[in-house]
């Protein structure tokens with residue numbers, strides 16, 4: 001039976017939401033086309049995360065490979081790439097799936113170069129036709145969808161966009177195998193420093209509601225009103241490049257061409273003009289609301305609903321009425 | 330320092346996208362990929378500090394020459410145009426294999442790419458070329474310091490920024506923020522035309538994927554502007570949210 005190989009990223013010892021989704025999709029394809037799902041997890045000190053293994057076992061894989069080493073505590077592209085490509089070489093899977101985080105994408109590109117195969121990044125849909133992977137992706141600054149079909153029958157690589165694919169819980173525990181990890185893992189890349197930079201509490205990727213602010217917010221402090229609005233929904237706060245450049249928010253919050261591509265149910269853009277580079281990140285939002293004082297701002301053409309007005313008046317009013325509504329219930 | 334910069338010509342995304350069949354309509358406006366412009370600028374910054382030579386490389390049809398001329402104007406010393414007639418858009422592996430084949434014949438310490446191209450939205454090629462050569466790649470850097478064979482770079486990662494050190498040879502892909510682009514003065518644009526630009530015909534035989542369909546997303550958005558005073562506007566918006574059922578939990 002052909003294999004679908006899934007690399008599962010951990011974050012502080014826990015499986016990521018994206019990892020769960022990728023496993024879910026892999027299971028779905030495996031059931032449909034009778035294939036095996038083999039998952040690979042790299043980490044350090046699995047025994048300290050006992051719950052992790054129990055949780056992993058039922059997420060869709062037939063088998064899990066665990067690779068344990070203190071070298072895996074922090075991501076290193078060379079070391080991770082070497083271990084993953086080594087396993088892929090042994091297993092010769094038909095398909096390799098990863099989440100479309102920066103790590104996932106980087107590893108995907110490495111795998112495709114190593115095995116000379118296709119590389120489909122950040123897919124919103126995938127399927128198998130005959131022996132070949134078919135994938136749908138957002139291209140041309142979010143303005144078009146391309147559907148691609150692989151010409152390789154092995155090692156076909158794809159990363160899946162977060163928040164689109166459904167997790168699965170299966171009844172049977174996956175077999176868990178501990179891998180031998182070479183002791184002499186070295187890299188020419190050495191991490192010197194890491195600065196964690198999430199100022200918003202809820203992550204933009206996968207958020208159902210996103211409230212974003214632009215240069216029109218005037219200051220970083222003023223983003224408080226957006227946080228209050230986002231809190232009502234349990235949503236996330238994003239920003240335009242304009243706001244990030246002025247240091248109102250950190251880059252991690254940036255939405256758009258050079259920032260994050262998001263797909264929430266509702267996107268509320270406050271004091272954002274709607275430059276094509278910003279719109280590139282939000283074409284997959286189900287419903288876009290624009291609040292801007294300039295009726296000629298291009299954001300209104302890209303929105304489902306617009307309010308021409310002062311955001312400092314509209315946003316608090318909106319927060320208040322939503323809170324009242326919640327209070328009634 | 331021998332520096333290679335790989336660039337790409339892309340459709341201008343500030344304009345509406347035009348598609349002909351399964352590919353970009355050739356009557357579209359094309360520009361140098363914005364992040365590649367930062368890549369060439371970074372090469373110039375490195376050369377100014379350490380000396381050396383910058384070769385800029387592209388794979389693309391006839392029109393891609395314009396992108397090379399822009400790089401020459403920014404400060405590249407030489408350009409190589411790997412000319413194709415079949416555009417291998419969306420097949421990053423095919424592109425990387427051909428780029429690597431050419432780069433193999435050139436001396437280099439550093440290769441720069443743009444972080445990703447606005448048309449394919451993948452950012453694969455830098456990582457792939459590095460893997461083909463078995464050298465380190467630091468993608469999406471926003472800072473770079475080079476001193477005596479040692480390089481310190483800051484890259485954007487999923488939840489923050491990472492500062493790493495690495496040895497050369499290496500590949501770096503450039504993210505916005507790494508440098509400021511100066512305005513190109515006319516004399517430089519004129520001089521660029523006199524710099525060496527080699528054209529080599531290549532055939533992309535080895536394809537790893539094919540395009541089945543390319544469709545522009547319709548703009549389905551209503552663009553409805555809510556009338557009334559702020560209270561009325563907000564009231565209508567809340568009604569809409571209620572209808573969408575997102576206020577339930």
Ligand SMILES: Cc1cc2nc3c(=O)[nH]c(=O)nc-3n(C[C@H](O)[C@H](O)[C@H](O)COP(=O)(O)OP(=O)(O)OC[C@H]3O[C@@H](n4cnc5c(N)ncnc54)[C@H](O)[C@@H]3O)c2cc1C
Pocket residue numbers: 213214215216217239240241242243254255256257258259260270271272273274275276277278281291292293294297309310311312363364505
């Ligand atoms: C290569 C490249 C990549 C880029 N990548 C990105 C990206 O990833 N993401 C991104 O966002 N941009 C990106 N940009 C930048 C983009 O082109 C715009 O410059 C940027 O999006 C503008 O940000 P803004 O809308 O906040 O600011 P502005 O364009 O200045 O708009 C501010 C808006 O706020 C409104 N406003 C002001 N005060 C109020 C008020 N009190 N109430 C209501 N409205 C008010 C104004 O009417 C105006 O429309 C990129 C650019 C390039 C060249």
